[in-house]
Amino acid sequence: MPVLAPDWTDTAACRTTPYRWLATAPGRLYGEDTAAELAATFPQDDYVRLDATGAGRDKTYRNYSRPLLGPGRDVPAGLPALWRGLVVDLAGEPYRRQVAALLDQPVAAAVEIRLVRHADTDWLGPHTDRADKLFSHVLYFNPGWQVGWGGCLEILDGDDPTAVHDRVVPQLGASALLVRSDRSWHQVGAVTAGRGRERRSLVLHGLR
Template structure:
């Protein structure tokens, strides 16, 4: 049996301001470097919205839709094909279920990658009710202080009500359990276009 790509061995369970998990050393060093070096660069589209419920601007590429689909893997490097295969497979599902005590073994799953360049952001929001839990993974080699782009875990719908701040540092991630009070946001990325983009992936489990 091959060694799992994703590890939850260094995970801290948190309950403020809502239930979430801080994951460190997600990948072995060689795997983390391979994923970072081959992070997808094409196939993205800008998604942007300004509205009453949620405003945002960022670049998005789907890798696996809820219904599946090999077309989402076109052009992906082998480390990322392995990543998608694992996070849509039974061993990863079982690990998430054991960690969170949520029924994700048979839950529909989607996988996306995101790039946040200069002036990209995501306003305070609570995930839609059909979501159970979201695993966000970070792939930057480093993230400079003052660049913005932190994940903000909020005590309310106010962007100023920051209870926890998670910097998107290399080889870490978070699992966010969806709840009526699970307010969160992504701080606007500061600086010019010559600065680094915030690189992340999301694995989202939906209610059946």
């Protein structure tokens, strides 16, 4: 049975400034019960600690990452059934065609998917993604997440990290979809220390 709602897209909700992007509210991609089960069974194993800091880098970040799907990589056999269904839906042609119509792009040839966990003070610096990507779609699995806990996706007017145009709170069931371009600057604010909460997400890239 499909996990994604067939009518989750809404062209009218797509924003065009500072570039083409949209945020979907909880309940739009899938129902509340589905979101709760995905959060409760969010995979915990097989992550790699990534720490890319220092001057001279194109992108700085610190997080835990686990690839799920991509060129040369099949869906892991050990995923919970609902998670496997979600990954299959996100890799399918119907989803890729929906995104292409929504963002006014060619249909992605393939997708790569990974899970990401941001612990205390983890962040992702300003960047625009690689040129081989058409779009990024980030799904969130954080019950009760509050703005004061940090970890918001920040849409930027340029490469200045203080030039925040809008924010997406990583609440359970919400998502953000961003077209890739040379001006699609965005970042993830640092998770506030001492809250005892991880920011958990699925990150999908549509590939040319």
